[in-house]
Amino acid sequence: MSTAASQPISPPALPSAVAARSDFPTWLPPMLVKELRQGLRTRGFVGAFVVFQLLMALMMIGTVTSASLGNEAARAATASTVNSFFWTLLTVQLLLVTPARALGALQSEIDARTLDLLLLTRLTAWRVVVGKWASLVAQSALLLVAMLPYGIVRYFGGSVDLVGDALTCLALLGGCAVITAIMLWASGLPKAVRIIVPVIAIFGGQRWRPLATGFSGPGFGYAITRPESALLAFNGALVLVFFLVAAVRRIAPVAENHALLARGLPLLALLPVPFLSFLSTKAAAAGQLVFAGIFLGIVGMIELASLRLPMAAHWRVWAGRGTFGRFVGRFLLPGWPSALLYVSLACVLVVTAAFFLGLPTPGEAQRVIWIALLALGALVLPAVALSLFEARATKSPGAIYGLVFISLSTFGAIAAAMSSMFPVKYTGFESFARILPVSGLWLSLGRTELDTPVMIGQAAFVGLVLFVAFVQSRLYWRSLALHEVRDRTRGPDA
Amino acid sequence: MSTAPFLEVEGLVRWFEGVRAVNGVSFSIAAGQVVGLIGANGAGKTTTMRLLATLDIPDRGTIRLGGIDVVENPNEVRQRLGWMPDHFLAYKDTTVGDYIDFFGRAHGLRGDDLTRRVDEVIDFTGLGELVRRPMDKLSKGQTQRLCLARTLLNDPEFLILDEPAAGLDPKARLEFKNLVRVLRERGKTILISSHILSELGEMCDTLLFMDRGVVVHHGETETLRRGTTTGGTCIVDITVDGPVTPLSEWLALRQGWKLVEERRDGARAEFASAEPAQLAAELRRLVTDNVAVTDFHRQDRRLEEAFVEMLRDPQPIPPKLPPVLPAAEEKSS
Numbered sequence: 001m002s003t004a005a006s007q008p009i010s011p012p013a014l015p016s017a018v019a020a021r022s023d024f025p026t027w028l029p030p031m032l033v034k035e036l037r038q039g040l041r042t043r044g045f046v047g048a049f050v051v052f053q054l055l056m057a058l059m060m061i062g063t064v065t066s067a068s069l070g071n072e073a074a075r076a077a078t079a080s081t082v083n084s085f086f087w088t089l090l091t092v093q094l095l096l097v098t099p100a101r102a103l104g105a106l107q108s109e110i111d112a113r114t115l116d117l118l119l120l121t122r123l124t125a126w127r128v129v130v131g132k133w134a135s136l137v138a139q140s141a142l143l144l145v146a147m148l149p150y151g152i153v154r155y156f157g158g159s160v161d162l163v164g165d166a167l168t169c170l171a172l173l174g175g176c177a178v179i180t181a182i183m184l185w186a187s188g189l190p191k192a193v194r195i196i197v198p199v200i201a202i203f204g205g206q207r208w209r210p211l212a213t214g215f216s217g218p219g220f221g222y223a224i225t226r227p228e229s230a231l232l233a234f235n236g237a238l239v240l241v242f243f244l245v246a247a248v249r250r251i252a253p254v255a256e257n258h259a260l261l262a263r264g265l266p267l268l269a270l271l272p273v274p275f276l277s278f279l280s281t282k283a284a285a286a287g288q289l290v291f292a293g294i295f296l297g298i299v300g301m302i303e304l305a306s307l308r309l310p311m312a313a314h315w316r317v318w319a320g321r322g323t324f325g326r327f328v329g330r331f332l333l334p335g336w337p338s339a340l341l342y343v344s345l346a347c348v349l350v351v352t353a354a355f356f357l358g359l360p361t362p363g364e365a366q367r368v369i370w371i372a373l374l375a376l377g378a379l380v381l382p383a384v385a386l387s388l389f390e391a392r393a394t395k396s397p398g399a400i401y402g403l404v405f406i407s408l409s410t411f412g413a414i415a416a417a418m419s420s421m422f423p424v425k426y427t428g429f430e431s432f433a434r435i436l437p438v439s440g441l442w443l444s445l446g447r448t449e450l451d452t453p454v455m456i457g458q459a460a461f462v463g464l465v466l467f468v469a470f471v472q473s474r475l476y477w478r479s480l481a482l483h484e485v486r487d488r489t490r491g492p493d494a
Numbered sequence: 495m496s497t498a499p500f501l502e503v504e505g506l507v508r509w510f511e512g513v514r515a516v517n518g519v520s521f522s523i524a525a526g527q528v529v530g531l532i533g534a535n536g537a538g539k540t541t542t543m544r545l546l547a548t549l550d551i552p553d554r555g556t557i558r559l560g561g562i563d564v565v566e567n568p569n570e571v572r573q574r575l576g577w578m579p580d581h582f583l584a585y586k587d588t589t590v591g592d593y594i595d596f597f598g599r600a601h602g603l604r605g606d607d608l609t610r611r612v613d614e615v616i617d618f619t620g621l622g623e624l625v626r627r628p629m630d631k632l633s634k635g636q637t638q639r640l641c642l643a644r645t646l647l648n649d650p651e652f653l654i655l656d657e658p659a660a661g662l663d664p665k666a667r668l669e670f671k672n673l674v675r676v677l678r679e680r681g682k683t684i685l686i687s688s689h690i691l692s693e694l695g696e697m698c699d700t701l702l703f704m705d706r707g708v709v710v711h712h713g714e715t716e717t718l719r720r721g722t723t724t725g726g727t728c729i730v731d732i733t734v735d736g737p738v739t740p741l742s743e744w745l746a747l748r749q750g751w752k753l754v755e756e757r758r759d760g761a762r763a764e765f766a767s768a769e770p771a772q773l774a775a776e777l778r779r780l781v782t783d784n785v786a787v788t789d790f791h792r793q794d795r796r797l798e799e800a801f802v803e804m805l806r807d808p809q810p811i812p813p814k815l816p817p818v819l820p821a822a823e824e825k826s827s
Contacts, residue, residue: 026608030599034585034592041587112583116549117644120572121600255551255568313551313565 031131125252188250303339305401337473377462412439500525507554517707530694533704576650584629591625635666733789
């Protein structure tokens with residue numbers, strides 16, 4: 001008997017756990033590693049990768065074939081088509097496909113009931129959201145890099161500017177980062193909303209093509225080196241961080257309060273207005289003011305569509321910081337009554353910033369103040385409706401807020417359309433729509449003249465809305481006072 | 495086993511939409527104990543466990559784990575506890591190895607520490623052969639073992655297991671019970687909730703009964719089985735050598751005894767007390783009265799019976815309730 005035969009046969013080696021985790025270094029953020037591992041295996045990523053590669057390869061074969069057969073003019077036309085096709089694919093990939101994948105990101109954790117498990121580790125809601133976002137952007141960058149060889153092949157067709165193209169790719173990646181953050185926030189919303197968002201994106205697809213072909217235009221990439229691009233990048237960064245914070249708030253434990261960042265950050269959008277009005281053109285400052293107004297309006301909507309009551313843990317942070325801290329804290333608590341204070345402050349700041357533009361006539365100044373007041377009424381009315389039907393609205397306050405806002409907006413649009421088609425018959429109908437808070441805002445935006453009887457009606461409605469809001473918020477502020485009393489006498493029986 | 499309270503819960507209150515899910519719960523657990531949490535659906539078990547696991551904040555009351563306030567220092571507490579939920583879905587496109595590795599990293603383990611700890615928990619839970627298998631291809635028992643492996647990654651002192659044996663086949667249940675036994679031997683403090691009371695009885699030192707948001711009983715498993723806590727009766731099986739008549743007569747005459755069932759070789763009778771000393775005295779009396787007793791065996795109550803009895807006749811541990819419940823807080827969630 002041989003020696004080898006006498007030795008016991010060792011069992012086959014089990015698959016090692018070490019082998020399973022040697023793909024990413026351990027210093028990388030855990031959430032990024034997890035998301036990359038999952039993301040790179042998903043059908044979404046693999047499918048997009050294969051489809052885009054195939055399409056580009058087919059396009060290149062067609063191009064080479066036609067270029068070898070045709071004359072100079074045909075070759076130039078083909079090069080232009082390839083150019084356009086290349087940028088269209090990149091745009092779809094970066095601004096549509098990747099953001100669409102973000103729409104399921106948070107919901108998958110919520111459905112799997114794994115958020116609790118994540119938050120019991122050293123991961124915070126911030127790290128979870130940023131990890132998911134970074135992973136999606138990294139996957140986009142990977143898809144972009146995989147497409148670059150085709151971009152370089154275009155060089156042989158002529159009229160390709162490598163530096164300009166690189167800058168364009170950078171701009172596209174920036175856009176991808178911002179839209180992905182918005183979609184990540186939307187992924188925590190109810191399913192109906194998550195279906196509507198991509199539908200709007202696809203129907204808005206009519207806008208995608210000119211945008212994509214615009215990227216292939218000469219010198220587009222260099223546009224981002226202009227000074228205005230710095231402002232664009234600043235605004236983009238504000239939107240990006242705001243929506244990341246909003247996504248964090250959807251999954252953070254109830255005792256956490258992220259209102260300081262969510263409400264404080266958007267106010268920074270007003271900061272460039274005075275600087276631009278002094279240093280640059282009034283048009284740039286006015287543009288920034290419009291952006292800030294819209295952005296703060298959206299932030300106000302998100303903040304006001306909340307029925308949460310403050311917890312002792314939220315108030316304790318501010319209660320211990322003296323009178324000033326308690327005053328500031330009232331603007332930065334979860335729930336619509338605190339958001340009402342914040343939105344009021346934002347309206348005042350927008351009006352103040354508008355005065356930096358140097359409004360020429362008292363009439364114009366009056367109009368700006370009036371529009372701000374109407375905006376306040378328009379934003380608060382759905383929140384008041386929420387508070388009145390609180391028992392039925394607790395499951396999806398955002399959807400109910402949106403429904404009230406969209407219904408009144410639609411009513412205003414119908415009134416305006418009827419009035420323009422049948423001016424005699426429906427003028428009264430339009431006037432009624434103008435005095436209602438939301439429709440009144442939209443219909444007043446298009447008018448330069450203020451109509452006194454309508455203004456009286458608008459003032460009455462806004463006053464009524466704010467009065468009801470004040471009455472409805474008593475319970476909220478009372479609970480805050482109770483937390484304060486309890487905190488002074490800590491303990492279970494306090 | 496140390497008897498110093500490791501977990502102290504006092505006056506815990508949690509409202510949801512006007513419903514008091516937990517309404518003044520107080521109890522304590524010594525280090526190294528295995529405690530079973532029992533209650534019908536909606537009794538407040540999961541809410542209590544979530545509060546203990548820092549996943550929710552109580553409206554009132556305090557929880558201290560190893561002397562640390564759970565509300566004030568949740569991050570510190572999280573390093574010391576492991577939470578195994580009653581149900582969770584698998585991650586898509588993730589293998590067992592990836593899953594354990596990810597949670598190891600999430601607990602702050604790096605380099606060799608990560609490798610060593612991941613190997614330890616995989617070895618302990620017997621998942622070595624499954625590291626490359628996708629999570630969604632595991633059986634229920636394997637998923638529970640994976641879940642336990644994840645729970646053990648940060649080497650927690652306190653484990654909260656919510657319905658860990660639910661849906662497991664008998665073999666997987668036995669394996670799981672053995673894992674809990676080993677963890678107990680390693681000094682872990684464990685809180686387990688389950689509907690399978692007999693199983694809890696085998697694993698736990700003490701049992702906590704909850705009903706409608708309050709603790710109705712907290713005591714040792716053995717005491718509960720014997721029925722001494724409720725001051726109740728006990729059933730005794732007595733076997734005799736020869737005719738049964740002397741025994742039946744003795745039972746009829748003797749105070750405190752009630753014949754339940756007469757058998758060919760003896761009888762089953764109910765005695766008015768479950769105190770071991772009194773039972774011993776009755777046995778001595780039987781012998782001195784010349785009844786030919788060959789077996790005297792007290793029947794333990796099944797925990798299910800104790801549970802039902804307790805719900806029928808609840809004796810709640812008085813909660814420390816706040817004097818006034820403000821309407822505003824009832825709406826907080």
